[in-house]
Amino acid sequence: MKRQADISEKDTRLLGEYLDNALSISDRAMFEKRLQSSPELTQALGELSALKKQLSSLPRKKVPHQFTLTRAEAKKARRGRFLLPTFGWASAVCSVLLVAIFGSEFIFRNFSAPQAEPAPAAYSLQMEDAQVSAVPEAKSLDNQAVYLLNWVEIGGKGGAGGAPYNNYAIAARGELGGGFVEPGEPQTMSESEEAQNVPEAVSAASQKHSVEPLIFGIREGELGQVIATQPVEVYAVSPAAEQPAVVEQVRGPMIQTNVKLILAGLAAAFALLWLTLKLKR
Amino acid sequence: MKAPRLSGVSLATKASMEETKLIELAVDGDLDAFNQLVFQYQEVAFNVAYRIMADENAAADATQEAVISMYRKLDTYRGGSFKSWFLRIVTNACYDELRRQRRKPTIPIEPETDEGELIESPEWLEDKSAGPEEIFGSSEIEKAIQHCLSGLENKFRVVITLVDVSGEDYETVARIIGTPIGTVKSRLARARLKMQQCLRGFGELLPDYLRHSSEEKDEKAS
Numbered sequence: 001m002k003r004q005a006d007i008s009e010k011d012t013r014l015l016g017e018y019l020d021n022a023l024s025i026s027d028r029a030m031f032e033k034r035l036q037s038s039p040e041l042t043q044a045l046g047e048l049s050a051l052k053k054q055l056s057s058l059p060r061k062k063v064p065h066q067f068t069l070t071r072a073e074a075k076k077a078r079r080g081r082f083l084l085p086t087f088g089w090a091s092a093v094c095s096v097l098l099v100a101i102f103g104s105e106f107i108f109r110n111f112s113a114p115q116a117e118p119a120p121a122a123y124s125l126q127m128e129d130a131q132v133s134a135v136p137e138a139k140s141l142d143n144q145a146v147y148l149l150n151w152v153e154i155g156g157k158g159g160a161g162g163a164p165y166n167n168y169a170i171a172a173r174g175e176l177g178g179g180f181v182e183p184g185e186p187q188t189m190s191e192s193e194e195a196q197n198v199p200e201a202v203s204a205a206s207q208k209h210s211v212e213p214l215i216f217g218i219r220e221g222e223l224g225q226v227i228a229t230q231p232v233e234v235y236a237v238s239p240a241a242e243q244p245a246v247v248e249q250v251r252g253p254m255i256q257t258n259v260k261l262i263l264a265g266l267a268a269a270f271a272l273l274w275l276t277l278k279l280k281r
Numbered sequence: 282m283k284a285p286r287l288s289g290v291s292l293a294t295k296a297s298m299e300e301t302k303l304i305e306l307a308v309d310g311d312l313d314a315f316n317q318l319v320f321q322y323q324e325v326a327f328n329v330a331y332r333i334m335a336d337e338n339a340a341a342d343a344t345q346e347a348v349i350s351m352y353r354k355l356d357t358y359r360g361g362s363f364k365s366w367f368l369r370i371v372t373n374a375c376y377d378e379l380r381r382q383r384r385k386p387t388i389p390i391e392p393e394t395d396e397g398e399l400i401e402s403p404e405w406l407e408d409k410s411a412g413p414e415e416i417f418g419s420s421e422i423e424k425a426i427q428h429c430l431s432g433l434e435n436k437f438r439v440v441i442t443l444v445d446v447s448g449e450d451y452e453t454v455a456r457i458i459g460t461p462i463g464t465v466k467s468r469l470a471r472a473r474l475k476m477q478q479c480l481r482g483f484g485e486l487l488p489d490y491l492r493h494s495s496e497e498k499d500e501k502a503s
Contacts, residue, residue: 013470020444022451022466051477055445058423060324061331064341067348068316077349083282 007044015041094267101255101263161275207256304363308355315355319348322364326371332442333375335431339382345458347374362453369457372439379435382502420485429479437472444469 002256007015017023018031069077285292300321326347330340348369358366430438436458443454444465451469455462 009474010466011472012474013466016470017466020451038393039282047476047477048473051473051480054422054426055441055476056448058426058446061328061337061340063323063327063344064337066320067327067344068314069348069352071312074312074315074352075351077352078306 007040011041012044012048015045019045019049019052084274084277087270087277091267091270091274093261094270098260098263098267101260105255292346300363304358304484309356313439315352318363318367322367325364326367329368329442329447330375332427332430333372333435333438334378334444335427338373339378343360343374343378344371346377347371350374361456364477365453365456368443368447368449368453369459372443372457375439376435400499425480425483426476429476432479433472433475437468437475440465440468 014023014031018028018035023031035045300318303314303318307318323344327340327344330343330347331337334340334343347367350373351367351370354370430442433441439458440454443449443457444451449457451462451465456476458465460468
């Protein structure tokens with residue numbers, strides 16, 4: 001005869017559910033049919049039923065003492081009620097703050113773009129001075145022909161609109177930003193013209209402090225004139241003066257080390273208290 | 282005038298209402314109400330703990346811990362069966378106690394002879410008073426069952442104790458141990474199988490149904 005140990009776990013489970021009245025009506029009916037046709041299952045049911053009976057008839061132990069609480073015990077229990085979670089949370093909060101501080105510092109140090117130093121208010125004026133002083137120097141250095149460059153399409157209207165006078169850019173005659181210049185055929189400017197224009201530029205630069213309305217970046221009176229035509233700024237302005245220096249800012253810590261140390265100490269102390277209380281219980 | 286007789290259902294309803302009232306009072310800080318609830322369930326709780334821990338002192342410790350823990354957690358009680366909630370705290374206390382025992386295994390305080398050999402059962406260690414078995418009148422079969430229960434893994438022992446010893450239904454057990462009902466069923470089936478296998482080893486102590494199976498087994502082996 002098949003012993004219960006040989007019965008599948010699924011059948012054992014079904015037997016248990018049958019015994020504990022945990023099967024649905026239909027499942028129970030089906031299982032009863034199986035029980036009638038299988039003496040092994042019937043025997044297993046008998047064994048299981050006997051075991052259950054034995055277990056449920058185990059004598060009840062009497063309590064060795066009352067587990068009720070006295071006033072003092074209750075007071076003590078209530079007193080310590082908030083300590084454990086409080087220390088736990090305090091430690092967690094300190095740790096999170098520390099992580100946040102270190103994390104944000106790390107991110108700012110490693111992933112933020114280096115910032116340019118804000119241009120000082122007098123920066124544009126300095127530039128002007130540098131350019132003006134550099135013009136004669138450039139003249140002496142550069143004996144090559146000066147090209148009048150046209151950066152626009154023929155007949156186009158865009159171009160030098162944004163060029164202020166102090167950049168010596170082209171303001172084409174007749175039309176803003178556009179001149180009828182043959183492409184690929186840079187126009188040269190004669191020495192005399194150049195000489196004529198340079199003082200003009202210098203004089204323009206000398207008016208640097210006056211505040212006049214600009215039309216497309218060009219003074220009203222200079223519309224239609226070639227202010228300057230030389231690409232000398234490459235030489236004229238030293239690279240240091242040309243662009244604001246990109247400063248790799250040496251950033252100090254965002255939060256003082258003392259604060260971090262205090263936070264770390266608090267986190268450790270709270271964690272220790274929490275652990276002590278937890279182990280005591 | 283005679284007081285009207287209450288049927289079983291009415292009594293249960295009244296008891297339930299009383300329990301609800303007691304719980305409300307206890308949550309509001311009424312220690313007497315809390316103690317009444319403890320008094321009502323302490324025997325069930327202690328017996329569950331005893332079957333899980335297999336030691337009276339440890340069971341008493343676990344039950345007391347559970348009561349203190351329950352008092353602290355009263356404001357987290359969210360309705361439902363108070364007994365289930367209490368038993369859940371008791372089983373958790375038992376698990377904690379078992380973990381503690383595993384961390385700090387007890388060292389027998391048996392003295393040694395001059396040659397360094399252990400003296401087993403020295404006279405001064407003998408307990409002249411009646412043992413717990415005698416006090417509670419435990420039978421041999423009970424010892425065998427307790428032995429087999431103790432041999433089960435904790436998760437199986439808890440389930441079989443709650444269902445078969447304490448008589449809780451599957452749903453309640455699932456709530457107590459915090460698992461789905463399916464898990465309770467499968468754990469129970471395995472626990473019962475293991476118990477049967479273990480009890481077969483006790484031969485003469487067993488009731489007829491198990492002895493018969495053991496004899497069959499022996500015959501097959503020979």
